[in-house]
Amino acid sequence: MNTLQTVEEIKQIKDGNILIAQGFKASGVHAGLRYSKKDVGIIFTETPASAAAVYTQNLVQAAPIDVTKDSIAATGKLHGIVVNSACANACTGKQGIKDAKEMRKLAAQKFGLEDHAFAVASTGVIGEYMEMEKVKKGIDVLQPNHTPGAAEDFGTAILTTDIVTKSCGYETVIDGKTVKMGGAAKGSGMIHPNMATMLGFITTDAVIESADLQLALSSITNDTFNQITVDGDCSTNDMVLVLANGEANNEPLTPTHHQWSIFLELLKQTSENLAKQIAKDGEGATKLIEVNVHGMHTKQDCQMMAKTIVGSNLVKTAAFGADANWGRIIAAMGRSGVEFQPDQATIVFGDIVVLKDGEPVLFSEEEAKAYLENENIIIHVFLKDGQEIGTAWGCDLTYDYVKINGSYRS
Structure with a gap:
């Protein structure tokens, strides 16, 4: 079946x-x-x-x-x-x-x-x-x-x-x-x-x-x-x-x-x-972020990279501010512990391509910002090292997260 x-x-x-x-x-x-x-x-x-x-x-x-x-x-x-x-x-x-x-x-x-x-x-x-x-x-x-x-x-x-x-x-x-x-x-x-x-x-x-x-x-x-x-x-x-x-x-x-x-x-x-x-209900969160990594040799590598991206405080704060700062994503990819070819990386917010085969792409900042203001954000990363796919989920990082955890016992 x-x-x-x-x-x-x-x-x-x-x-x-x-x-x-x-x-x-x-x-x-x-x-x-x-x-x-x-x-x-x-x-x-x-x-x-x-x-x-x-x-x-x-x-x-x-x-x-x-x-x-x-x-x-x-x-x-x-x-x-x-x-x-x-x-x-x-x-x-x-x-x-x-x-x-x-x-x-x-x-x-x-x-x-x-x-x-x-x-x-x-x-x-x-x-x-x-x-x-x-x-x-x-x-x-x-x-x-x-x-x-x-x-x-x-x-x-x-x-x-x-x-x-x-x-x-x-x-x-x-x-x-x-x-x-x-x-x-x-x-x-x-x-x-x-x-x-x-x-x-x-x-x-x-x-x-x-x-x-x-x-x-x-x-x-x-x-x-x-x-x-x-x-x-x-x-x-x-x-x-x-x-x-x-x-x-x-x-x-x-x-x-x-x-x-x-x-x-x-x-x-x-x-x-x-x-x-x-x-989605992360402390103080306003958005659910889904990251899908495509094209690695193993599912484990895809999952590791996806989780590193969605766990990055810089990516999370960019999501909170609706800032299409794809540089934070590729930086997280680079420290994920997964080997990949940066010049073959493509990054997409929803259906808005912001990086294509390792090179910047002209895109509408207004459209990207409008997309990132949604409650549910999907980020795709495409590589060319294999056929596997991995997904991870997280949330944005907001001012309220600090407030909640600064007074957790009170």
């Missing part, structure tokens, strides 16, 4: 969210960790779900990541995840591990389950201890249900400096059964490289074993979540967690299943959608 056919078999669901898959419930409440906003959330499925996860590549990893790894390692199955905002529970030593395990235990006891039935995630300030009395209070009053309001409550409870909640949903047909997949995410700053301060949660009712789900997630992460950048900082807490409870009753998905490629595309589209929403 070719890629085009696969893509056409995936349908995006309007107003899709973390609860569109059968059997999942959610909730979010205000427990007092934040001044007034919801700060403790939960996703739950009565049917045990196959679980897979990828984590931040920061060498300093927060306590919830250790506890989640432990939960998944136990059986490969989870009934849900409990999440808090306001406190990262990172760099908190033995007490941090104890508190993360206590969160897991409280969630599991609420449903009469073993501790390892739940994963744990936290986001917020590093180096502060959890206010466990408030966390306990929050978990006590969580009432998971299957409504759009419950999905929004969960999406709100996981936010930090985000401006908006992030969610999406898709469906396809596998073995004659409708299979749905929904997602929720948070992330606004500290996005780079390889996920950084980002939490992504994906639910599906597909039948798939944990090992195969992990294989699928690992195979699409480098093209989606790992190709976004906001500010070059890498967090201690990030994870993407996928739960598959099997309620769609399709035949078990494996790499040898005749519709495996459709499931991979379903997961890729869900992940890419969430990743782009995170990039």
Whole structure:
């Protein structure tokens, strides 16, 4: 089955969210960790779900990541995840591990389950201890249900400096059964490289074993979540967690299943959608920037160059100011660590060519400025060293980014 056919078999669901898959419930409440906003959330499925996860590549990893790894390692199955905002529970030593395990235990006891039935995630300030009395209070009053309001409550409870909640949903047909997949995410700053301060949660009712789900997630992460950048900082807490409870009753998905490629595309589209929403909601951001690099020998080289360009502060500030300064782009290309021929490079803003085969091109500054004032900016880089393509997403860098991060703890 070719890629085009696969893509056409995936349908995006309007107003899709973390609860569109059968059997999942959610909730979010205000427990007092934040001044007034919801700060403790939960996703739950009565049917045990196959679980897979990828984590931040920061060498300093927060306590919830250790506890989640432990939960998944136990059986490969989870009934849900409990999440808090306001406190990262990172760099908190033995007490941090104890508190993360206590969160897991409280969630599991609420449903009469073993501790390892739940994963744990936290986001917020590093180096502060959890206010466990408030966390306990929050978990006590969580009432998971299957409504759009419950999905929004969960999406709100996981936010930090985000401006908006992030969610999406898709469906396809596998073995004659409708299979749905929904997602929720948070992330606004500290996005780079390889996920950084980002939490992504994906639910599906597909039948798939944990090992195969992990294989699928690992195979699409480098093209989606790992190709976004906001500010070059890498967090201690990030994870993407996928739960598959099997309620769609399709035949078990494996790499040898005749519709495996459709499931991979379903997961890729869900992940890419969430990743782009995170990039667009960068702290203080006003624009989503997409960079496509064409014509390198390897996809990895294309992706590395694209991510270097979209992560350049000079490129980001030029985007904010709607300045078609292509010199900043080729400078970023030159320090990307990728070998290329500068005299064969072509750079295009939208459909406006500004550099052709390494030489400047006369173009309308007014038209370029008008294009760069759009909320969504696409930059193409064409080279002649190969046939591969790579994409990365980021955002502009604004005055508000400094304001937000200058007073993050206040």
